[in-house]
Amino acid sequence: MTLQRQMPQDGDMGSLNQTIRDAGWYKWFMLSVLLLIAIFNSIDRSIITILQIPLQKEFDFSDTQVGAITGLAFGISYTALTLPIAIVADRTSRKVVLAVAVVFWSVMTACCGLASSFISLFCFRLGVGGGEAAGIPASHALIADYFPPHQRGTALGLFGLAIPIGKVLGIGIVGGIIYYVGWRHVFVLVGIIGALLGPLAFFTFGPSKKTARKVGIEDGLKIGKSLLLLWQIRAFRYLALAGASKAFAMYTILYWDAPFYSRVHHLPLAQTAGYMAVMGGVGGAAGIFLAGVASDRLSRRDSRWYAWLPMIAGMAAVGAGLVQYLCSNLWLSLAAGTITLCMIQAHLAPVVAAIQSLVPVKMRATASAVLSLLSSVLGLSLGPMLNGIISDYLISHYGLKSTSLQYSMSIILVFALIGSALYYVASRHIKQDLRNFGGDSLPR
Numbered sequence: 001m002t003l004q005r006q007m008p009q010d011g012d013m014g015s016l017n018q019t020i021r022d023a024g025w026y027k028w029f030m031l032s033v034l035l036l037i038a039i040f041n042s043i044d045r046s047i048i049t050i051l052q053i054p055l056q057k058e059f060d061f062s063d064t065q066v067g068a069i070t071g072l073a074f075g076i077s078y079t080a081l082t083l084p085i086a087i088v089a090d091r092t093s094r095k096v097v098l099a100v101a102v103v104f105w106s107v108m109t110a111c112c113g114l115a116s117s118f119i120s121l122f123c124f125r126l127g128v129g130g131g132e133a134a135g136i137p138a139s140h141a142l143i144a145d146y147f148p149p150h151q152r153g154t155a156l157g158l159f160g161l162a163i164p165i166g167k168v169l170g171i172g173i174v175g176g177i178i179y180y181v182g183w184r185h186v187f188v189l190v191g192i193i194g195a196l197l198g199p200l201a202f203f204t205f206g207p208s209k210k211t212a213r214k215v216g217i218e219d220g221l222k223i224g225k226s227l228l229l230l231w232q233i234r235a236f237r238y239l240a241l242a243g244a245s246k247a248f249a250m251y252t253i254l255y256w257d258a259p260f261y262s263r264v265h266h267l268p269l270a271q272t273a274g275y276m277a278v279m280g281g282v283g284g285a286a287g288i289f290l291a292g293v294a295s296d297r298l299s300r301r302d303s304r305w306y307a308w309l310p311m312i313a314g315m316a317a318v319g320a321g322l323v324q325y326l327c328s329n330l331w332l333s334l335a336a337g338t339i340t341l342c343m344i345q346a347h348l349a350p351v352v353a354a355i356q357s358l359v360p361v362k363m364r365a366t367a368s369a370v371l372s373l374l375s376s377v378l379g380l381s382l383g384p385m386l387n388g389i390i391s392d393y394l395i396s397h398y399g400l401k402s403t404s405l406q407y408s409m410s411i412i413l414v415f416a417l418i419g420s421a422l423y424y425v426a427s428r429h430i431k432q433d434l435r436n437f438g439g440d441s442l443p444r
Contacts, residue, residue, distance in 0.1 A: 042166020067388025075381025105131025110191025157292015164284030175273025247379025
């Protein structure tokens with residue numbers, strides 16, 4: 001009997017959740033497919049971090065233009081479409097939304113290889129961001145549907161491994177083949193392979209659109225009412241704002257580390273790609289996965305650990321980041337950078353796990369979308385862009401051509417500190433809000 005046939009037909013969401021949780025092996029298979037899709041999502045994002053180096057040389061881009069392409073272009077469409085698409089995913093079929101999105105963002109990635117100017121590349125990056133707007137909210141909601149509360153931190157931690165894995169693979173692909181095929185063919189190759197995952201998503205996941213309607217997903221709350229309810233949950237409010245502030249620093253680091261080492265430490269492209277792959281793989285994977293596992297264990301004793309862990313990690317990221325960007329020794333900088341990447345991404349699984357338990361079931365994708373929306377507006381759109389502006393200012397006013405990124409990226413770290421402060425505020429409200437709003441059985 002298939003999972004869809006086992007689903008309850010009486011609209012009882014509690015029975016639906018229990019049926020899904022009892023699916024056993026299926027939820028782990030589903031998670032592996034989501035992980036594969038998310039890996040290609042991460043590859044699409046990460047290849048630009050290395051390819052911006054030859055792009056800047058070929059088109060003579062300023063640091064501000066590089067920041068606009070890597071962050072602003074992607075962030076504008078991602079921000080504009082994340083919430084509407086998440087509402088659609090909550091009301092209709094999450095698998096259809098995800099499948100269509102995978103194909104679209106992959107095609108737009110391939111089109112980046114056809115760019116002939118700043119404007120055309122900017123437009124194609126808009127398309128990539130618009131497609132990827134559906135990926136995270138729909139995936140988070142599917143994971144929350146299939147996994148019980150005490151397993152969500154681990155499941156989301158495993159899912160979060162897509163970021164470092166995709167970064168390693170993406171940067172590895174660039175470093176391995178760019179000298180043979182050029183940056184244009186890298187975009188095309190990654191886009192074509194990613195598009196093949198759309199049909200896989202469609203034929204893998206359940207429930208179908210018809211089943212989803214029977215259990216009441218079509219009765220999802222209106223956008224305005226949903227946002228009002230979410231904002232009334234104080235823990236959600238501060239977790240989202242903290243995540244956005246920390247994302248400001250995180251996306252700057254992810255997008256600008258490669259140019260930093262290329263310019264400040266004078267590393268060739270292939271060597272830069274190799275170091276970035278190792279740092280992202282070791283540091284990113286450790287931070288995301290271990291924080292997810294730790295949050296599952298610690299939250300059983302006290303749910304405030306969902307916020308305390310990111311708070312501690314944010315402060316550690318600032319200390320490691322200052323060493324990374326200001327020291328002159330390459331090896332010390334790389335070691336500190338690995339710790340920075342570990343700590344700056346350690347908030348991802350605990351925060352999402354907390355939010356998925358704080359909000360009603362029919363609003364899970366919407367809540368994830370709001371979290372992604374704030375992170376995109378304040379982090380992805382503005383972080384890399386502001387770093388480029390500061391760097392250009394230091395170059396034009398102080399002549400710091402080779403060291404401008406040292407100071408601009410050190411300045412950006414202040415947003416990680418602001419995030420830690422907001423995580424502390426969120427921790428003061430989590431227990432009460434779980435009692436008032438949460439539907440899952442977590443320690444209150």
